[in-house]
Amino acid sequence: MRALVPARIGQASFLLDAEIIHEILGAESWLPIPGARAEMPGVIAWKGRAIPVVDLAAPFGFERLANGETRARTLIASVREGVVAVPVDSVREVHAFSSGDLLPCNVTNLPYTSAEAELFDRVFALVDLPQFVGEILGGTTRELHGREGMLQSAP
Amino acid sequence: MPPDVRGRDSTLLAITTATTTWSVLSASVAGIGRLSEWTGAPPLDVSALLGAPASTNDSDEARVVVLDAQGKQLPLLAAGSLSLLYTTPEQLLELPQALRHASPFIAQVALLDGVLRLFVLDPQQLLQAWQKPQSATADDVHHSSSR
Numbered sequence: 009m010r011a012l013v014p015a016r017i018g019q020a021s022f023l024l025d026a027e028i029i030h031e032i033l034g035a036e037s038w039l040p041i042p043g044a045r046a047e048m049p050g051v052i053a054w055k056g057r058a059i060p061v062v063d064l065a066a067p068f069g070f071e072r073l074a075n076g077e078t079r080a081r082t083l084i085a086s087v088r089e090g091v092v093a094v095p096v097d098s099v100r101e102v103h104a105f106s107s108g109d110l111l112p113c114n115v116t117n118l119p120y121t122s123a124e125a126e127l128f129d130r131v132f133a134l135v136d137l138p139q140f141v142g143e144i145l146g147g148t149t150r151e152l153h154g155r156e157g158m159l160q161s162a163p
Numbered sequence: 164m165p166p167d168v169r170g171r172d173s174t175l176l177a178i179t180t181a182t183t184t185w186s187v188l189s190a191s192v193a194g195i196g197r198l199s200e201w202t203g204a205p206p207l208d209v210s211a212l213l214g215a216p217a218s219t220n221d222s223d224e225a226r227v228v229v230l231d232a233q234g235k236q237l238p239l240l241a242a243g244s245l246s247l248l249y250t251t252p253e254q255l256l257e258l259p260q261a262l263r264h265a266s267p268f269i270a271q272v273a274l275l276d277g278v279l280r281l282f283v284l285d286p287q288q289l290l291q292a293w294q295k296p297q298s299a300t301a302d303d304v305h306h307s308s309s310r
Contacts, residue, residue, distance in 0.1 A: 037278050037279070038279070039272055039279035039280070041258070041262050041265055041266050041269065042183075042212075042213040042214035042215075042265070042266050042269075043214060043265040043266050044262055044265040044266070045265070048261060048262065050262075051256075051258070051259060051262065051272060051279060052279065053256060053272075053274050053277075053278075053279050056253060056256070057256055057257070057259075058256035058257065058258060058259055058272050058279065059259060060259050060261045060262055089261060090259065090260075090261070144261075145261050
């Protein structure tokens, strides 16, 4: 079984591995860093240090975090390069999925996803956050322009 | 070398403009004067460096903050309100490595009233930024005069 955390940004419902999630906080104010990429636009304070904010709305093609804007929940997640904060609109309780529950992406069409699963009568895409952050830092993130409208609605 | 304040309380000279707030360690400030009375080299527009609109120099409030950076006098344009902030080491957080390339001028971010509010700038990086355009200008003059 694989423990996954369902979350949502805009119309995008997605899953993240629960094992990389340290904490789920409320709305956290963040400081934009000049010159930073849309995918990693600033920092928040967490446990006495500044950690990068990762905006998944950027690759998903949704409205990106504007300066001063927050989302209702903030996921604190571990990736290979360190700890990052992922603001999201909502989070649900952790669910366990069997390997048979996770299917190749068919309904969803989000980047950085490896599978999808049905939950709450919706289809959630399983997002590979470590891969996304790795590509941001490696400067190899996929082209972000023109992604609007690529998400297909869940049935 | 900039003063090493790690592990100690420190005072920041903060400049708040309409769009951004930046600061430098007050220990590295050699002087502050009115821009209208400044006769030295053109000061570095820090707000523009931080991606904000270039400062307008016609304000009566505009000041020049002179930093002592590696033994050199570095003039910074401060077109905003100036204030002193007393901070503890816990309030000054290092900018994550992942974001340093985006803003090499920012050494730390400061936590005020529990919220990250302002940038603490690195005098050495500012000095490099100030010297670059001057070098380029000197090169341009050299090339144009040798034509």
